[in-house]
Amino acid sequence: MLARGVPLVLLLAAGIYLTLAFQLPFGSGARPGAGFYPVIVAVFAIAVALVATVSAFRGAAVAEPVELDAPSRRRVVISVVALVAFCLALPWVGYPAAAFAFVTVVLRYLGARWTTALLTGALSSAGSYVLFAVLLDVPLPHGPW
Amino acid sequence: MGPLDGLAYGFSIALLPGNLFACFVGVLVGTIVGVLPGIGPVGAMALLLPSTFAMHPATALIMLAGIYYGAMYGGSTTSILVNVPGEAGSVVTLLDGYQMTKKGRAGAALTIAAVGSFFAGTVGVVGIMLAAGWLAEVAIQFGPPEYFAITLGGILLLSRLSGGSILNAFVMVALGLALGTVGMDSISALRRFTFGSVQLAQGIELVPVIMGVYGVAEVLLLAEEGIAKTQIASVKLRELLPTRQEWRRSTMPIARGSVVGFLTGLVPGPAAVLSTFISYTLEKKVSKTPEKFGTGMIEGVAGPEAANNGATAGAMVPLLSLGIPFSPATAILLGALVVHGLQPGPLMISQQPEVFWGFVASMYIGNLMLLILNLPLVGVFVTVLRLPQHVLATLVLLLCLVGAFSLSNSFLDLWVLVVFGVFGYALRKLRVDPSPMVVALVLGPMMEKTLRQALFLTRGSVVELVARPLSATILLLAAAALFGPPLVRLLRGGRST
DSSP states (O other): OHHHHHHHHHHHHHHHHHHHHHTSOOBOSSSBOTTHHHHHHHHHHHHHHHHHHHHHHTTOOOOOOOOOOHHHHHHHHHHHHHHHHHHHHHHHHOHHHHHHHHHHHHHHHHTOOHHHHHHHHHHHHHHHHIIIIIISOOOOOOTTO | OOHHHHHHHHHHHHTSHHHHHHHHHHHHHHHHHHHSTTOOHHHHHHHHGGGGTTSOHHHHHHHHHHHHHHHHHHHHHHHHHHSSOSSGGGTTHHHHHHHHHHTTOHHHHHHHHHHHHHHHHHHHHHHHHHHHHHHHHHHTTOOHHHHHHHHHHHHHHHHHHSSSOHHHHHHHHHHHHHHHTSEEOTTTOOEESOTTOTGGGGOOOHHHHHIIIIIIHHHHHHHHHOSOOOOOOOOOGGGGSOOHHHHHHHHHHHHHHHHHHHHHHHSSSOHHHHHHHHHHHHHHHHOSOGGGTTSOOTHHHHHHHHHHHHHHHHTHHHHHHHOOOOSHHHHHHHHHHHHTTOOOSTTHHHHOHHHHHHHHHHHHHHHHHHHHHHTTTHHHHHHHTTSOHHHHHHHHHHHHHHHHHHHHTOHHHHHHHHHHHHHHHHHHHTTOOOHHHHHHHHHHHHHHHHHHHHHHHTTTOHHHHHHSHHHHHHHHHHHHHHHHHHHHHHHHHHHHO
């Protein structure tokens, strides 16, 4: 399923990329425009995706990923969800709160005790805020407070 | 400036207190990330890149490169003591290194690895001095057609050498090249593939991509494990001394490994990793007892450990003399220089001698620091392995997030980080190497610019473009490397049937 799905997605993506590339001014051989090189890249991408699709449907051996057990999968999913949540929340709640919540939640789900998770969350968000916002002058969002 | 004057001048730069400190921080961080499995030098270099923005370019280069070659020292420690490679360049070391630990010769293996690395680092510095200077002189005459051939040839070679299937590598290259076209066109200033986004007009930044693919993705792999306990063999200081026989057996492998490593480093590809495999195979071939490899042969540690250090030095040559990075690690170094408005290339050695020579001299000093750090203090670094992995993993994620944001205070970089982190994790699950994508993302824009300039020069004649002696040679070599092996196989197969 995955072995055949991925090449098809690639082919589709390369096709869309080519369509978009054709909308840019192509220019001529002697005066290549902004679309000249993207069209070449798109043709290369389509060729590669075609070969990948053909070899996948002819049953070439493709490494299927090893199945994870449920707890491992949950730990990875939680980490990814936390990363996305951090990015979404950062502009609204500010860096210190987002970092604290991020570290605490991820650590807790990776198997740390609540006390360890909360303490590490507090120390790391404060420490990194001081390092980046105060010492390195990075304008980290600080939220509504 | 001749090589010796240059080196003397370089030492006067590298020995400035600020640069010495940067070198120390670099090699220390490098050793630590080398020791820690899961977090490699490339991710660490990307993480620390923002902190170098305020430094002098030479200082930035000294620190970031220190992480790169420092990791080669640290990686061997974990391979030898824990039977887990600290980073990819130390995979081969564990074959014989861990067997030596089982026989109680861990200390000797560590010492030989460190001394071999130091020797190779020294050879590498001499190599850079000679090769980079020579190449830069030749490269002054290069025009856009030659640069186009070098970037194209480099990408093709890299796809061949990156391990795994060449088809997968080509998919990664296509993706990297396409990503490289996002943003403002450098010649006509037209916005391409930005879908109206102002932020995307800047293009997709390399550093969050690298942080994602090499930082976040590796942490996600660690997260699978949850809380894991590591078994570490302990080493006593007096066990560190190899016997006279062990020294004798290691001398030639170290010498061969240094040369093999440096030469591999010059070639586009995952040089540090590749060089260790080449060196191991070579040592096995010249050995009188090849069947004993894998049972704790000191040659199997000495050669590859020298080779991966030699390779890190060799990889600097195309970067410093042509301004072309052929690996993710050197791409970050290029990024660090470009931020300061420096364009590495054939003129850098004469126009910014303090950067070039200061850097070369610092590599020598850094290798000396590493020898001291890694021998008597090996126990200290091993305790890093006892740190709870899940805490470390979470903190690295947080550092990636805040680091990506601080690059240009942009939320887009954060999203690029997360998307490429998940993507990089998926690639690792599918056993696909992401480095062709990263290198293509860096080389793509260079390739486009040089191609368009070259076509302009030759009035659109592709024949004229590829028929210039140098371009033709480079492209032929790349084509031979790409199509040679399958062609030979085809011919052999045809003959046998």
